[in-house]
Amino acid sequence: xxxxxxxxxxxxxxxxxxxxxxxxxxxxxxxxxxxxxxxxxxxxxxxxxxxxxxxxxxxxxxxxxxxxxxxxxxxxxxxxxxxxxxxxxxxxxxxxxx
Numbered sequence: 372x373x374x375x376x377x378x379x380x381x382x383x384x385x386x387x388x389x390x391x392x393x394x395x396x397x398x399x400x401x402x403x404x405x406x407x408x409x410x411x412x413x414x415x416x417x418x419x420x421x422x423x424x425x426x427x428x429x430x431x432x433x434x435x436x437x438x439x440x441x442x443x444x445x446x447x448x449x450x451x452x453x454x455x456x457x458x459x460x461x462x463x464x465x466x467x468x469x
């Protein structure tokens with residue numbers, strides 16, 4: 372059984388901004404990012420405890436083919452996505468999110 376995934380508001384904004392940015396770079400690339408992100412979310416939902424800890428109780432899984440990761444924590448039988456985060460951004464940005 373997979374766990375439900377809930378996006379924080381900042382994570383939703385990250386997600387939308389990344390898709391829009393990739394779509395501006397090349398038509399269809401935003402859709403490709405969305406597909407790869409969904410694959411990462413499916414992996415997280417199926418095996419949330421498998422992915423590495425990166426900060427306290429926060430875990431990370433990469434978005435295959437893109438320099439992004441899904442940053443999340445498992446809480447109360449659900450997965451809370453804190454960020455869809457580019458690898459070159461300052462991690463203190465998402466570390467302040469709950």
